[in-house]
Amino acid sequence: MATVELEGLTKIYPGGVTAVEDMSLSIDDGEFVVFVGPSGCGKSTALRMIAGLEEISDGVLKIGDVDMTSVHPRERDIAMVFQNYALYPHLTVRKNIAYPLKLAKTPKAEIKERVERTAEVLQLSEFLDRKPGALSGGQRQRVAMGRAIVREPSVFLMDEPLSNLDAKLRVYMRTEISRIQRDLGVTTIYVTHDQVEAMTMGDRVVVLKGGVLQQADKPSVLYRNPANLFVAGFIGSPAMNMFESTISIGSGAVTVEVGQQTVEMPLGVLDRLPALRGYDGVRLACGIRPENVHDGTTADGMDQRISGEVIMLEELGSEIVAHLEVGVNRIDSSGAALGSADDEGDEYDTGFIGRFSQQSTTRAGQRIEIALDVSAMHFFDLTTGEAIRD
Amino acid sequence: MTAIADRIEKASGTFEPSARLRKLGIGRGMAWLILIAILIVSLFPFWWALRTGLSSNSDLFAGEQSLLPVGYTNNNFERVLGTASEAEILDSLGRQNTGSFDFWQSLKVSVIVATAVTAGQVLFSGMAAYAFARLRFFGRDKLFFLFLSGLMVPPIFTLIPNLIFIKNLGWLNSYPGIIAPFFFMTPFAVFFLRQFFLGISREVEEAALLDGAGHFRTFFGIIVPMSAAPIATLAILTYITAWNEFLWPLVVARAPERQPLTVALGQFTAQQPGTSPDWSGLMAGTLLAALPIIVIFLVFGRRVVDSIGFSGIK
Numbered sequence: 001m002a003t004v005e006l007e008g009l010t011k012i013y014p015g016g017v018t019a020v021e022d023m024s025l026s027i028d029d030g031e032f033v034v035f036v037g038p039s040g041c042g043k044s045t046a047l048r049m050i051a052g053l054e055e056i057s058d059g060v061l062k063i064g065d066v067d068m069t070s071v072h073p074r075e076r077d078i079a080m081v082f083q084n085y086a087l088y089p090h091l092t093v094r095k096n097i098a099y100p101l102k103l104a105k106t107p108k109a110e111i112k113e114r115v116e117r118t119a120e121v122l123q124l125s126e127f128l129d130r131k132p133g134a135l136s137g138g139q140r141q142r143v144a145m146g147r148a149i150v151r152e153p154s155v156f157l158m159d160e161p162l163s164n165l166d167a168k169l170r171v172y173m174r175t176e177i178s179r180i181q182r183d184l185g186v187t188t189i190y191v192t193h194d195q196v197e198a199m200t201m202g203d204r205v206v207v208l209k210g211g212v213l214q215q216a217d218k219p220s221v222l223y224r225n226p227a228n229l230f231v232a233g234f235i236g237s238p239a240m241n242m243f244e245s246t247i248s249i250g251s252g253a254v255t256v257e258v259g260q261q262t263v264e265m266p267l268g269v270l271d272r273l274p275a276l277r278g279y280d281g282v283r284l285a286c287g288i289r290p291e292n293v294h295d296g297t298t299a300d301g302m303d304q305r306i307s308g309e310v311i312m313l314e315e316l317g318s319e320i321v322a323h324l325e326v327g328v329n330r331i332d333s334s335g336a337a338l339g340s341a342d343d344e345g346d347e348y349d350t351g352f353i354g355r356f357s358q359q360s361t362t363r364a365g366q367r368i369e370i371a372l373d374v375s376a377m378h379f380f381d382l383t384t385g386e387a388i389r390d
Numbered sequence: 391m392t393a394i395a396d397r398i399e400k401a402s403g404t405f406e407p408s409a410r411l412r413k414l415g416i417g418r419g420m421a422w423l424i425l426i427a428i429l430i431v432s433l434f435p436f437w438w439a440l441r442t443g444l445s446s447n448s449d450l451f452a453g454e455q456s457l458l459p460v461g462y463t464n465n466n467f468e469r470v471l472g473t474a475s476e477a478e479i480l481d482s483l484g485r486q487n488t489g490s491f492d493f494w495q496s497l498k499v500s501v502i503v504a505t506a507v508t509a510g511q512v513l514f515s516g517m518a519a520y521a522f523a524r525l526r527f528f529g530r531d532k533l534f535f536l537f538l539s540g541l542m543v544p545p546i547f548t549l550i551p552n553l554i555f556i557k558n559l560g561w562l563n564s565y566p567g568i569i570a571p572f573f574f575m576t577p578f579a580v581f582f583l584r585q586f587f588l589g590i591s592r593e594v595e596e597a598a599l600l601d602g603a604g605h606f607r608t609f610f611g612i613i614v615p616m617s618a619a620p621i622a623t624l625a626i627l628t629y630i631t632a633w634n635e636f637l638w639p640l641v642v643a644r645a646p647e648r649q650p651l652t653v654a655l656g657q658f659t660a661q662q663p664g665t666s667p668d669w670s671g672l673m674a675g676t677l678l679a680a681l682p683i684i685v686i687f688l689v690f691g692r693r694v695v696d697s698i699g700f701s702g703i704k
């Protein structure tokens with residue numbers, strides 16, 4: 001059990017690729033932190049620096065208040081679970097799990113006892129005398145977990161440990177890992193590129209992009225208060241509708257342009273987001289999540305409405321995902337206009353996605369009234385991509 | 391989905407009879423005939439050696455022509471093994487046994503040399519291959535390339551320098567002298583194992599590192615067991631090569647008690663000035679000398695074939 005402290009951690013690979021840049025983060029004892037981000041953003045590199053598998057180019061790493069920046073991996077008291085499990089194929093499950101204890105010269109009787117206890121926790125007891133080759137993916141995964149937890153290390157590191165499992169098993173193992181982590185109370189850093197996994201498992205989620213930490217916070221905060229366009233677009237599925245807009249601050253309300261149309265927000269928004277005053281008449285980015293885009297006929301009490309055409313509906317049973325043409329200029333998470341690169345464009349460059357309640361009776365091709373819950377509108381600076389938050 | 395699967399099943403069902411027909415078809419028959427012919431051609435020398443080894447010299451020189459042994463006798467084998475009496479020798483050879491050698495001593499030399507060379511080469515090549523595959527050190531890849539270019543040097547080039555070196559060490563006529571040049575590693579063995587080590591998942595080694603294993607532990611505890619198959623292949627290949635090595639022991643081991651079978655058999659034919667060669671004795675000796683390799687073939691057949699397939703890259 002230990003805290004983990006990253007202070008300006010940087011990795012420059014030979015050849016000049018900066019994979020992680022000036023990453024600072026402090027992780028509490030027993031916390032479950034998830035690193036998430038698109039492929040190549042430096043998640044694995046960051047984790048491997050903490051493990052000691054990659055040299056740290058710059059910055060300081062502390063585990064349990066001890067400077068570990070250039071300490072040999074085996075002295076860091078960490079255990080890692082790898083994406084491809086990395087089991088020893090020539091050893092039985094029992095010996096695989098016992099391996100770290102054997103190297104630590106643990107007495108035989110104690111090894112036996114700890115291995116068996118671990119196997120029980122992971123429901124592996126009946127497989128102890130098999131070799132990894134004779135196990136299913138999920139079972140191998142659990143052996144890899146077993147080898148990590150049997151050591152009772154001060155930190156667990158896991159690099160996409162579930163990505164080789166099928167969807168159902170993945171969901172199951174997700175809760176298993178969370179449960180085991182909670183029971184053991186070991187500080188854990190978990191890497192994934194799946195934002196759903198990140199949001200459901202992490203006490204805290206760290207979003208990385210291009211080697212730079214974007215935001216590190218509780219999942220709910222990340223969702224409600226994304227720090228920038230990237231986080232806003234990355235977290236949440238379907239993704240937030242983000243579009244170019246201009247606001248004008250009038251005497252009674254703030255008017256927000258939605259394509260050719262406008263909606264109004266009460267002036268109270270300026271108390272919540274005073275910085276918004278500086279953007280009167282300036283191009284900025286607006287964002288609204290799909291669950292705040294409703295079918296006008298079923299949304300009572302929401303008076304901010306625009307009209308749009310239903311392009312396509314995906315019936316999910318519990319709700320309907322609606323693709324709507326509303327004539328906005330959508331932008332991607334880097335702030336670039338989606339339609340600008342090629343003139344053709346499609347409806348996704350100018351539309352919204354909404355999550356309609358199942359009561360909605362709209363059909364594709366119809367022109368309908370769309371209700372927007374403007375109180376949940378997000379604003380971003382178009383040049384920096386930063387959220388306008390205060 | 392199931393409809394498609396059904397159709398595929400049906401389709402393959404109708405294909406089955408024709409596949410069976412093809413099995414018995416003319417093409418297959420031809421292939422078998424050709425294979426049998428090749429088999430006969432390649433096995434014939436062995437048969438001829440056996441046939442000659444079981445013939446008596448005098449009947450051979452009388453010009454008997456037969457595919458079967460002429461004047462059948464197992465005296466030649468006994469002679470080579472040193473179990474024949476003087477009288478029997480005189481009887482079969484028509485003279486004193488001039489071209490004799492101590493088969494058992496030479497067999498011992500062959501076994502010791504081949505075993506030591508195999509053990510040394512596999513061990514050191516393995517470690518070198520691991521270093522070239524995994525450890526990070528300055529100039530590693532250049533060094534490997536340089537090392538590999540050793541493959542291009544014909545062994546005959548190094549014969550004389552090696553001989554002088556071994557002589558200066560005072561190792562002529564000794565086991566170390568026969569073994570030394572092959573003991574450490576060969577570019578081929580290093581290349582062979584490195585290729586395999588490169589294919590081993592890095593994650594497994596990293597897991598071992600985090601579990602607390604150092605380089606040596608990782609190598610002997612994880613890498614070697616994981617590479618058991620290619621290492622065994624290399625060992626067999628090395629053993630056969632070492633067993634068959636002729637030139638080097640010929641020059642360093644002049645003393646009969648340090649001559650492996652290959653050299654001793656060569657001496658066997660050379661030792662009879664003025665007399666006709668003892669063909670049947672030679673064939674008997676050759677067969678006996680090849681026996682261990684034949685046994686290896688029978689036991690590890692599959693693996694030997696694989697290893698020869700791989701060494702084809704050479």
Ligand SMILES: Nc1ncnc2c1ncn2[C@@H]1O[C@H](COP(=O)(O)OP(=O)(O)OP(=O)(O)O)[C@@H](O)[C@H]1O
Binds near residue numbers: 015017038040043046
């Ligand atoms: N050994 C290396 N040498 C040079 N560049 C590397 C090396 N390993 C990774 N990189 C680069 O560093 C960046 C980050 O890689 P990293 O493996 O950390 O990404 P990741 O976030 O784990 O991605 P993924 O989700 O695909 O696993 C990438 O641009 C990658 O190309």
Ligand SMILES: [Mg+2]
Binds near residue numbers: 159
């Ligand atoms: Mg990765």
